[in-house]
Amino acid sequence: MNALAIVVPKTETEEKLDALDAEGVYDTARKVREHDAERVELPVLAEPRATTFDALVEQDDPEIRAAGLDDYLRERGWDGEEIERAPSSWALIGDVVLVAFPDALGADERASVGEALLDLHGEADTVLAREGVAGEAREPDVTVVAGSGDTETIHTEHGTRYALDLADVLFAPGNQAERVRMGEVVSADERVLDMFAGIGYFALPMARAGASVVAVERNPAAFRYLAENAQLNGVADRVECVLGDCREYDATESFDRVVMGYYDSLGGYGTSDTEDVRSDYLAAAFDALDGTGTLHVHTTCPEARFPARSDARLRAAADEHGVRVASVDARVVKSHSEGVVHGVLDAVIGDG
Structure with a gap:
């Protein structure tokens, strides 16, 4: 050669x-x-x-x-300075490429990058620009920049299959390790409450590990995929799908483990210590454990203050509700934004 x-x-x-x-x-x-x-x-x-x-x-x-994005952009006439402005990372979710584009790129440049990404990932057929998320339901704001425009796909992750429409429901690629971990920490004989189930992010790996999971989701679009995914993964007999507000779920028996994937439960990620903690959600979680079990609370927090501030907020809420926190382990899931982390607290409540 x-x-x-x-x-x-x-x-x-x-x-x-x-x-x-x-x-x-x-x-x-x-x-x-x-x-x-x-x-x-x-x-x-x-x-x-x-x-x-x-x-x-x-x-x-x-x-x-192997050819990279910069190579495909060069073929389209981009010079080195222009390539520097191109996105440096993206996620392949099923056959959809999800990209957070820099503000400096206009529509034509985004389209060019989109076409290059389709060349790079031959199995993909749509490229979406991720514009943000809104509200407690975490509804995504996306724009088709290249390809067929089909936003519905099936994404496979460590054996778990997630059917979803990226225009309707959120999927966070950076949470992959945490989704896998939840399937590893749960025991086959456990009864689990997933309070913010979405399309089954955590419920499906736990059910595939043998746990019995009550998965509560109030967003109808996400709930539809939650029920479909339980069937798709062969765990419909171990996942009870509930459409509604998790605070209103009336449990007939206590749970061994509760997952709270909504990361504003411990307040926002600003620097103030007076931000509201969602004590209503935490109260529902404590009630579901009936004084003993494991609680996984997701949160955002300034990096320099994690996990101390999040730990203190959880313990204060537990004291308010007369619940004993035996221990708390903390881990960073991923970076949330500049100087802010998305973390999770694994709290042993009562005797565990």
Whole structure:
């Protein structure tokens, strides 16, 4: 195979790549690699005629690379500066690519990135711009930027299948490890209440592990997928789907474990300590445990104050309701925003 490369100063890498691309001799199938402390080797298809360089070498062991988004954008005429403004991360959910675009990109640039992402992910057929979420129901705001526009898909994660419509319900890719963990911490003989079930984010892994789960969801769109997903994963006999407000669920017996995935239960993530804690939700959780069991409370908190502030808020709410907190373990799920984390508290209530 061709293994020619030009040697150029590291400080001129982007400039030379743009020049090689314009000349049509940049070899995107191979990696740029270090030549020495000051220079790099840029792979070329033939000796450049218009681009200057320090030396032309033939690599003994060229490094082949898979094409990335920047390669596909270069094919569309993007230069190095424009590529710097392109999104650096995205999520493939089923056959839909979900992207948070920088504000600096206009509609035409978003469409170009979308088409490039479809080339990069051959199995995808729609690219969505993630604009945000709204309200306690966490309803997504998305825009189709490329592809067929079909926002309904089935996403598989560690064996759990999630059917959903990304235009109607939220799916947080960054919560994957936590979804998997919930299927690992639960025991097969446990009775679990998932107070904010959504499409079954936590309920499905727990049910697949053998637990009996009551999954409460008040958003009708999410509830429809919750019921469908229980069937899809073969756990309909272990998941009781309840449409309604979890605070109004009338339990006939106590639960061993309660999951609170709504992360404003312990108040917002501002710096004030006087923000409202959702004691109504916590009261319902304490009642469901009937004084003993495990409570998983999701929360957002300034990174520098996690988990101390969240722990203190949970314990204060427990004291208010006459509940004993035996222990609390805390973990960061992911970054929520700059300086703010999404965390979860695993609290042992009473004797556990």
